[in-house]
Amino acid sequence: MLKIERILCPTDFSDFSQRAYDYALSLARHYNAELYLLHVVRPVIIGYPEYAIPDTVNEFYGELREHAEEQLREFAKVHAEGGLHAKVIVEEGVVTESILDFAGENSIDMIVMGTHGRKGFQRLTLGSVTERVLRRAGCPVLVVRRPAHDFVAPGSGAEPVHLHKILFCSDFSECSERALQYALSLATEYKSELSLLHVLEHLPSPQDREPETNNALRRLDESIPEEARSCCKIKPIVSVGKPYEEIIKFAELNQTDLVIVGVRGRNALDLALFGSTTQRVIQLGPCPVLAIHA
16 A cells, blocks of 8 residues: 655745645645645855854854744644644755755655746746756655646635546556556545556557557556556546657646656656656646656
8 A cells, every 4th residue: 555654845935835735735634644844045155255254144044044934834824724734844955955855864755846947848947946856856756837727726624636637647667557556546545537648659550550559558457456446437548649748638638637657767868758758748738747756
């Protein structure tokens, strides 16, 4: 059984971070997990360190940390749902390293973070912190960007997030097998409709298209555990084209609430694949993306 016991939500108090916190809070409630709300106070670059007075610098950082802690406590209080309260953490240092170090030292099972990355092929870039965390984290990372349709429920006391439709993207790799565990678990927890999508990247010849499609459908169906079939509605699907284009098109047409993808590894080829598929789905897609590393 998949366990998600500790969830980390880094925040910079932006609207994107607040949206991500809704997801972190919802996941923590569903999995009865501990929720950590982290803000990193970044060091100030001093142009002329020989003129800096250590006591003044220490006092300045102390004030920054105190102010950040007050903001975090107020943020957690305002956004508390169902009696669940996040543990407030303030760190000092480089943002990416602080997030990754905290996640590793505290056995974090999932990182949930927002991004303000700009949309469009000419500006296809995520926020630098989000991208670095995605590439280097040892646990799954849920990235929340402004969605095309809003399924964050308004109103105090309401379930903050509704995941009615989940899309799992499979390439039949070992990493996909691990990612499928998360897809099935989340679909069961949220009572979602789960679509399993495999994309035939190279267009088969007319005589091969039907056999290849049927073979892929069979493999998708065989990947579904028997006990999962009674817990949620699962539908295998095969399409032909560029993976990121087919994933985005399916998600848009079906009003998908969450896309789950596996990221194979960290060598040069894997990072290139990450940039061309996962990153584009995050950037151009209509909903949050959960990336699962091998």
